[in-house]
Amino acid sequence: MNDFKTDFLIIGSGIAGLYYALCVAEKLPNKNITIVTKNSASESNTKYAQGGIAIVTDKEDAFEKHIKDTLVAGDGLCNKEIVQMVVKQGPKCLKKLLRWGIDFDFKSSGEFDLGLEGGHSMNRVLHYKDITGLQIEKSLLKRVEEYDNIKILSNNFAIDLITEKDLKNPFYSTQQTCLGAYVLDEESKKVNKYISTITMLATGGVGQVYSKTTNSQIATGDGIAMAYKVNAKVKDMEFVQFHPTVLYEEDSSSSFLISEALRGFGAKLRTADGNFFMYKYNAREELASRDIVSRAIVSELNLRGDKFVFLDCRSLDKNGLKEKFPNILKKCFELGLDVFKDMIPVVPAAHYICGGIAVNKWGQTSIKNLYACGECAQTGLHGANRLASNSLLEGAVFAEKCFLKSTSFFQSMSPDLCVNDWKENSIKKFSNPDFIQNTTDNVRTLMWENVGIIREEYQLGIVRRKILFIYRDIEDEMKKHAVNREIIELRNLAISALLIINHSLKRKINKGVFYNLDYA
Ligand code: FAD
Ligand code: SIN
Secondary structure, three states, X not given: OOEEEEEEEEEOOOHHHHHHHHHHHHHOOOOOEEEEOOOOOOOOOHHHXXXXXXXXXXOOOOHHHHHHHHHHHOOOOOOHHHHHHHHHHHHHHHHHHHHOOOOOOEOOOOOEOEEOOOXXXXXXXXXXXXXXXXXXXXXXXXXXXXXXXXXXXXXXXXXXXXXXXXXXXXXXXXXXXXXXXXXXEOOOOEEEEEEXXXXXXXXXXXXXXXXXXXXXXXXXXXXXXHHHHOOXXXXXXXXXXXXXXXXXXXXXXXXXXXXXXXXXXXXXXXXXXXXXXXXXXXXXXXXXXXXXXXXXXXXXXXXXXXXXXXXXXOOOOHHHHHHHOHHHHHHHHHOOOOOOOOOEEEEEEEEEEOOEEEOOOOOEOOOEOEEEOHHHEEOOOOOXXXXXXXXXXXXXXXXXXXXXXXXXXXOOOOOOOOEOOOOOOOOOOEOOHHHHHHHHHHHXXXXXXXXXXXXXXXXXXXXXHHHHHHHHHHHHHHHHOEOOHHHHHHHHHHHHHHHHHHHHHHOOOOEOOEOEHHHO
16 A cells, blocks of 8 residues: 555546646646546546536526526525525636636627526526537546646545544544545555545546436446545435436437437427327426426326337427537437437436535535535535536536635645555455446346335335345445455445435425425
8 A cells, every 4th residue: 555645635537626626736836636536537427418507698698597597496495695606606617617728619699609408597508519528528638637736547446535533643623634535546456545635525426326327337426425434414315316308228228318408409308109298297398497307207108108208309400400419419320310300219317416415615525624526515506406507517616616715725734644554354355246236236226216206205215224235235245355446336326325215215395306205
């Protein structure tokens, strides 16, 4: 085990981690910033974002309108002060994104080409075709590489946070302090210690807890589980957002998103026999918020015993579709679907976690020197349901806030801090891959079937017992085998699943994306 010392340790290289790193690097060129990321540097949910980033830029739009739309989507549970702050900071963050080289689409008039998505009263979503996230991820990474004081370590998997209890001579204060993280280097297979003054969790979401999800493979809830393990406050995990329109593929484990922006462009939902149905559920029809559209689809599927509904783009402007949605058209075409003639089969899938590690308006967690930002954090912006395209915005605004707080009065940590090695057993044998695969599949299926769009108290209780049982199995397996990424990801999936279930059991009133039949 090696000891590395750094001033800022950032775990994760999506929009939240990279935005934060760039801000710190610009202000403090003499401080060291280390980004550890568990896959290739670009692999993240950020990379797959399609619709774009919601920011008030149009003269017809107003902060008040975006604030109202966010509050309505959040169904009474947003923190109004945070909503106002995030919406109003949007244009400032946009300036930085543009300065760092991110491209968005413009109209021939020179104004931003703004998309429309569910729950928005105005076109306000800045985008780059239908691959906004890829554009953001690539541009931020390129910029990060220009800084000598940022080191980015791919295939480095954070296992656990280091806190005072891990000191060789522990001292105890009333508020626990974070001192860095234990990180598994996947190439050397060694667990190293990263001792850091500031630790930033920017680890993204938990979508992989479900067998059907839009999320990247990386979204296994690692940051939330690591924070929970050291008793950081975690909030609102019952609010899992399901995206209504994911491409239905009979035998595929991948879930390709069909952007809501397509419905904003006029695409309509139909049942398998060709009938419109959204008018029965909400006056905003296809552009109602995601919770409403997802539940409407589930209701139609259950009524009719169908496996999917259709998204119909056939009457839409061909050139507009080609220009704005080239990636979606390409994917459909590869599967033999010509969207100008064929309808797209779609179903809902797990998409976004509105809850997470509780933070204040500066991104500070309940643990000293531990910050959290992006999808893994619960800031109060989304309440019971996230408004479309507010997530990239939140990641940028909160990265800025974390930067401001963590660099005001910054002083590097004492260099002689002495931390215990990671408690590794002496066993060399890894857990059987079949155990990991089967257990992972089991957790994901249990969650999809019992803790999905529509829940029931009785089922939640049963599935909780099953997953607790599985969690104990995982702990036993960990004691008997050498550590590797797969078993820790499985541990984190099980912790995230239990948090979602426990918080669901505590909620006794339906709000936003949370829907329990017993309270309907
Ligand atoms: P991510 O971008 O997910 O990055 C997390 C990072 O942490 C990754 O680099 C990962 O490898 C790393 N990591 C995780 N665990 C560890 C660990 N243990 N050790 C080391 N590294 C670790 N939002 C919008 O606002 N607009 C959109 O149009 C939009 N479209 C979307 C489309 C899709 C298909 C998906 C899945 C999401 C979409 N979202 C959208 C949501 C949005 O993309 C995400 O919420 C946001 O990008 C999250 O950013 P992040 O930086 O918090 O996390
Ligand atoms: C989409 O493009 O439909 C996804 C937007 C989001 O999740 O905010």
